[in-house]
Amino acid sequence: xxxxxxxxxxxxxxxxxxxxxxxxxxxxxxxxxxxxxxxxxxxxxxxxxxxxxxxxxxxxxxxxxxxxxxxxxxxxxxxxxxxxxxxxxxxxxxxxxxxxxxxxxxxxxxxxxxxxxxxxxxxxxxxxxxxxxxxxxxxxxxxxxxxxxxxxxxxxxxxxxxxxxxxxxxxxxxxxxxxxxxxxxxxxxxxxxxxxxxxxxxxxxxxxxxxxxxxxxxxxxxxxxxxxxxxxxxxxxxxxxxxxxxxxxxxxxxxxxxxxxxxxxxxxxxxxxxxxxxxxxxxxxxxxxxxxxxxxxxxxxxxxxxxxxxxxxxxxxxxxxxxxxxxxxxxxxxxxxxxxxxxxxxxxxxxxxxxxxxxxxxxxxxxxxxxxxxxxxxxxxxxxxxxxxxxxxxxxxxxxxxxxxxxxxxxxxxxxxxxxxxxxxxxxxxxxxxxxxxxxxxxxxxxxxxxxxxxxxxxxxxxxxxxxxxxxxxxxxxxxxxxxxxxxxxxxxxxxxxxxxxxxxxxxxxxxxxxxxxxxxxxxxxxxxxxxxxxxxxxxxxxxxxxxxxxxxxxxxxxxxxxxxxxxxxxxxxxxxxxxxxxxxxxxxxxxxxxxxxxxxxxxxxxxxxxxxxxxxxxxxxxxxxxxxxxxxxxxxxxxxxxxxxxx
Amino acid sequence: xxxxxxxxxxxxxxxxxxxxxxxxxxxxxxxxxxxxxxxxxxxxxxxxxxxxxxxxxxxxxxxxxxxxxxxxxxxxxxxxxxxxxxxxxxxxxxxxxxxxxxxxxxxxxxxxxxxxxxxxxxxxxxxxxxxxxxxxxxxxxxxxxxxxxxxxxxxxxxxxxxxxxxxxxxxxxxxxxxxxxxxxxxxxxxxxxxxxxxxxxxxxxxxxxxxxxxxxxxxxxxxxxxxxxxxxxxxxxxx
Numbered sequence: 001x002x003x004x005x006x007x008x009x010x011x012x013x014x015x016x017x018x019x020x021x022x023x024x025x026x027x028x029x030x031x032x033x034x035x036x037x038x039x040x041x042x043x044x045x046x047x048x049x050x051x052x053x054x055x056x057x058x059x060x061x062x063x064x065x066x067x068x069x070x071x072x073x074x075x076x077x078x079x080x081x082x083x084x085x086x087x088x089x090x091x092x093x094x095x096x097x098x099x100x101x102x103x104x105x106x107x108x109x110x111x112x113x114x115x116x117x118x119x120x121x122x123x124x125x126x127x128x129x130x131x132x133x134x135x136x137x138x139x140x141x142x143x144x145x146x147x148x149x150x151x152x153x154x155x156x157x158x159x160x161x162x163x164x165x166x167x168x169x170x171x172x173x174x175x176x177x178x179x180x181x182x183x184x185x186x187x188x189x190x191x192x193x194x195x196x197x198x199x200x201x202x203x204x205x206x207x208x209x210x211x212x213x214x215x216x217x218x219x220x221x222x223x224x225x226x227x228x229x230x231x232x233x234x235x236x237x238x239x240x241x242x243x244x245x246x247x248x249x250x251x252x253x254x255x256x257x258x259x260x261x262x263x264x265x266x267x268x269x270x271x272x273x274x275x276x277x278x279x280x281x282x283x284x285x286x287x288x289x290x291x292x293x294x295x296x297x298x299x300x301x302x303x304x305x306x307x308x309x310x311x312x313x314x315x316x317x318x319x320x321x322x323x324x325x326x327x328x329x330x331x332x333x334x335x336x337x338x339x340x341x342x343x344x345x346x347x348x349x350x351x352x353x354x355x356x357x358x359x360x361x362x363x364x365x366x367x368x369x370x371x372x373x374x375x376x377x378x379x380x381x382x383x384x385x386x387x388x389x390x391x392x393x394x395x396x397x398x399x400x401x402x403x404x405x406x407x408x409x410x411x412x413x414x415x416x417x418x419x420x421x422x423x424x425x426x427x428x429x430x431x432x433x434x435x436x437x438x439x440x441x442x443x444x445x446x447x448x449x450x451x452x453x454x455x456x457x458x459x460x461x462x463x464x465x466x467x468x469x470x471x472x473x474x475x476x477x478x479x480x481x482x483x484x485x486x487x488x489x490x491x492x493x494x495x496x497x498x499x500x501x502x503x504x505x506x507x508x509x510x511x512x513x514x515x516x517x518x519x520x521x522x523x524x525x526x527x528x529x530x531x532x533x534x535x536x537x538x539x540x541x542x543x544x545x546x547x548x549x550x551x552x553x554x555x556x557x558x559x560x561x562x563x564x565x566x567x568x569x570x571x572x573x574x575x576x577x578x579x580x581x582x583x584x585x586x587x588x589x590x591x592x593x594x595x596x597x598x599x600x601x602x603x604x605x606x607x608x609x610x611x612x613x614x615x616x617x618x619x620x621x622x623x624x625x626x627x628x629x630x631x632x633x634x635x636x637x638x639x640x641x642x643x644x645x646x647x648x
Numbered sequence: 649x650x651x652x653x654x655x656x657x658x659x660x661x662x663x664x665x666x667x668x669x670x671x672x673x674x675x676x677x678x679x680x681x682x683x684x685x686x687x688x689x690x691x692x693x694x695x696x697x698x699x700x701x702x703x704x705x706x707x708x709x710x711x712x713x714x715x716x717x718x719x720x721x722x723x724x725x726x727x728x729x730x731x732x733x734x735x736x737x738x739x740x741x742x743x744x745x746x747x748x749x750x751x752x753x754x755x756x757x758x759x760x761x762x763x764x765x766x767x768x769x770x771x772x773x774x775x776x777x778x779x780x781x782x783x784x785x786x787x788x789x790x791x792x793x794x795x796x797x798x799x800x801x802x803x804x805x806x807x808x809x810x811x812x813x814x815x816x817x818x819x820x821x822x823x824x825x826x827x828x829x830x831x832x833x834x835x836x837x838x839x840x841x842x843x844x845x846x847x848x849x850x851x852x853x854x855x856x857x858x859x860x861x862x863x864x865x866x867x868x869x870x871x872x873x874x875x876x877x878x879x880x881x882x883x884x885x886x887x
Contacts, residue, residue, distance in 0.1 A: 027806055028806055028807075029807065030807060031807065032806070032808070032818070050706075050808065050809035051701070051702040051703045051705075051706070051809060051811075052809040052811075053809070054702065233700075233701075234700040234701075237700050237701075237702070238700055254702055255702050307779060307781065308781055308782065308815075308835060308852070309781060309782045309783070310781030310782050310783025310784065310786075311782075311783065349814075349838065351814045351815070351835065351837065351838060352814060354814075354815060354835075355807070355814055355815030355816070358782065358815050359807040359815065363782070363786075363804070363805035363806070363807070363817060364804060364805075366782050366783050366786050366805070367783055367786075368783060368786045368787035368790045368791075369781070369783040369784050369786075369787045370675070370784065370787045370788065370791065371675075371747070371775055371777065371780070371784045371787070371788065372777075373676055374676055374745050374746065374747060374777075376744060376746075377676060377678055377747075378678035378680065378746050378747070378748055379678065380678050380679045380680075381678075381679050381680050381681045383681060384679045384681055384751075385679075388662075388666065391658060391662060392658075394656060395655055395656040395657065395658055396655060396656075397656070398654055398655065398656045399656040400656040400657040400658075400881050400884050400885055401656070401657065401658050401659040401662060401884060402659070402879035402881075402884065403659050403661060403876060403877050403879070404877060404878075404879050405766075405767060405877055406684070406723075406753070406755070406767055407710075407755075407766065407767070413685065413712050413713075413721075414712065414713045415710050415711070415712060415713070415723075415757075416710075416711040416712065416713050417710075417711070417757065419757060419758075419759070419760075419766060423766070426685070426712075426723075433879070436879075437879035440878075440879065440880065441879070441880070441881045444880075444881070444882060447882070448881050448882065448885055450881075453881075454656060455879065455881070457879070459753070460683075460684045460753070462685060467683050467684065467685050537666070537669055537670050537673045537679070538670060538673070540666050540670075541658065541663075541666075542663060542666050542667055542670065543658045543662070543663030543666070543887060544663065544868075544887050545663045545664060545666070545667040545867060546667065549868065549886070549887060550868060550869035551868050551869040551870040551871075551883070551886055551887075552886060553871075554882040554883075
């Protein structure tokens with residue numbers, strides 16, 4: 001909700017705090033302010049009004065009340081004059097068929113000499129909060145809605161035929177809508193669960209959502225029917241959502257407003273029309289209000305404040321806060337009888353009062369305390385401990401833990417409105433993604449210093465038989481070694497895990513490319529062959545969390561691997577060679593050398609030592625070229641030869 | 649090879665969850681879990697988020713296609729449904745005071761960027777007793793943040809709204825000179841006790857929910873939440 005500081009100021013005699021100070025006060029006592037914008041000589045606060053406060057705070061009146069509650073500044077007593085008396089006798093005929101849906105309907109006939117254009121003051125007020133001024137009549141309805149929170153609508157009385165009826169739409173009934181913003185008219189078809197304002201010829205508005213074109217105001221309009229009404233939130237929400245017609249009006253209705261506000265809206269809009277068009281004349285107000293709104297009364301024990309907040313709020317302060325909120329307080333012997341203002345539909349129970357007093361008094365005054373120890377401790381979730389235990393076992397076997405997406409392209413459980421086609425279903429197995437993870441990491445094996453890519457994932461899968469916890473263990477052997485394959489490594493590890501843990505996994509093995517993956521259901525259930533449970537959280541590896549280790553960003557560009565092999569005299573050691581390589585590359589490649597030099601081979605032959613080193617080059621901001629790396633290597637060969645060593 | 653099998657690496661989310669659970673274990677909270685594929689009742693209705701109510705818009709939801717007549721299912725949008733499941737179990741077995749902590753994966757149907765992901769981890773805490781206050785909530789959260797981020801952190805509450813707590817607050821932490829939004833909390837709304845079958849006249853509680861990815865990212869310094877779900881060992885093997 002965009003809130004103009006100038007607009008708020010009209011509620012007070014004395015100057016209110018600056019926008020930045022208001023934002024600070026709101027943030028700590030009411031609602032989050034998401035931004036402040038300077039507009040001409042005004043400041044506009046973007047206030048995030050959440051659904052509980054939307055009954056009253058989607059209005060400058062509601063926000064002004066908050067300013068008064070938080071700062072203690074009194075609100076002006078008579079800000080808006082009582083609306084005009086009836087000087088005409090003409091009255092619209094109104095019939096409310098569905099009183100569940102329409103809790104109150106007020107209508108009033110009026111005559112004007114012409115639809116005047118917008119006045120500059122209205123234009124400034126509306127544009128500050130991001131609204132467009134249209135003409136004096138529509139502006140009046142908008143200003144009153146943003147002021148007090150009551151949506152309003154005005155029909156051209158000459159185009160309304162017969163009786164105004166508030167009723168359910170007929171299935172398939174059509175209405176051509178006003179669309180002043182896009183300029184294009186739109187016809188929509190209605191369902192029997194929608195509600196319309198209709199005359200003898202058909203719908204003239206979708207109730208609470210949008211006006212129809214047929215009885216809309218045009219420049220030649222002289223006779224008006226002013227509507228102020230209260231509609232059922234759920235129904236308005238369903239209709240506006242289905243038709244994709246969410247408006248400032250529907251937003252206020254769907255959050256629910258009190259039918260008591262209907263009269264305020266009618267009064268204020270008539271007063272404003274008269275203010276804009278002094279020749280305007282009005283008929284009597286027709287008010288259909290079958291069941292008057294009940295005021296909420298709460299029996300409140302003030303000791304409950306201390307019990308729930310954990311601080312002592314002086315009772316005089318608590319009472320003052322409530323009174324500033326508009327709550328009528330009658331102090332009885334052991335409790336307070338609170339009468340809640342009609343617009344505060346969010347205040348129903350004593351806990352709601354605790355929140356109101358707590359936030360205004362200030363949560364900063366709440367002092368920390370720890371809850372008492374309990375006699376019984378809840379047993380730890382077995383699957384949780386079991387999965388964490390397995391993670392630790394796998395890490396000791398050299399495996400790293402991956403986490404991948406639950407949402408994949410195909411599966412038994414499908415998502416209704418997926419973000420993307422490759423994320424339209426819940427995974428049934430972990431294996432396919434594990435294959436991708438192994439392949440991706442294999443490309444970086446040199447950089448990671450891995451001869452074998454070993455990864456596992458533990459997570460929920462959703463096959464036809466239902467949600468369960470699955471483990472996938474994947475191996476991709478990169479370095480060729482005699483007798484060692486992805487499969488041999490994996491089978492050995494699974495056997496070892498079963499031996500250590502005492503569980504039998506009944507894993508399913510699968511080959512994807514050169515990788516081998518084992519997947520098993522590890523949901524903890526009775527008789528599932530899982531070892532008896534004795535684990536403690538403190539026995540788990542807590543990793544580097546408290547060690548202050550920080551992430552070092554990696555380059556997303558390809559890297560280049562180069563080896564150098566050389567012969568040196570027998571008295572040369574590995575460190576000497578490494579030092580020579582490092583020195584040369586520090587001068588030429590500098591930070592482009594991201595890994596190495598690592599000695600990966602050494603032997604002695606004919607009184608000479610042979611060394612082989614591997615280096616990896618990579619740039620952070622671009623793809624390195626072979627030519628560039630060749631340059632570093634040429635310089636390195638020269639340095640090595642300079643030592644009298646022989647490059648192989 | 650010198651080392652035939654060097655140690656592998658735990659995912660940063662795993663170590664973060666363990667650290668959090670350990671902190672709460674010492675305060676007497678036990679780890680509890682629940683399904684990721686939830687019923688509409690547990691994810692929304694029982695948590696005082698009725699159908700066709702604006703509060704439903706606060707979380708973009710992945711609905712699962714169901715056949716006619718089947719109960720509507722969602723990928724849980726928060727770990728809070730586990731509160732309801734646990735309290736239902738309590739109501740059945742005979743209620744008594746308890747402290748639980750629920751780490752787990754949750755889902756939101758929203759566009760992703762460096763700080764938003766369609767799946768992420770949350771940790772839920774719930775303490776129920778005959779008398780529970782905001783002071784205790786603040787004490788527990790302050791303790792948690794100090795243990796995770798160091799003794800010099802401060803926390804503060806700002807008013808907020810969650811249908812399942814009343815009062816509701818946002819929890820901020822001051823760390824390295826900056827105030828950071830860390831999570832939401834509040835006193836358990838009596839309506840949630842009633843929906844779960846516990847007597848709201850007798851029982852009180854506090855609940856909180858924090859994003860684990862956010863804690864992991866702050867702690868380990870990686871700057872893109874999505875990086876955690878790529879399986880890229882260039883991240884994982886750093887930790």
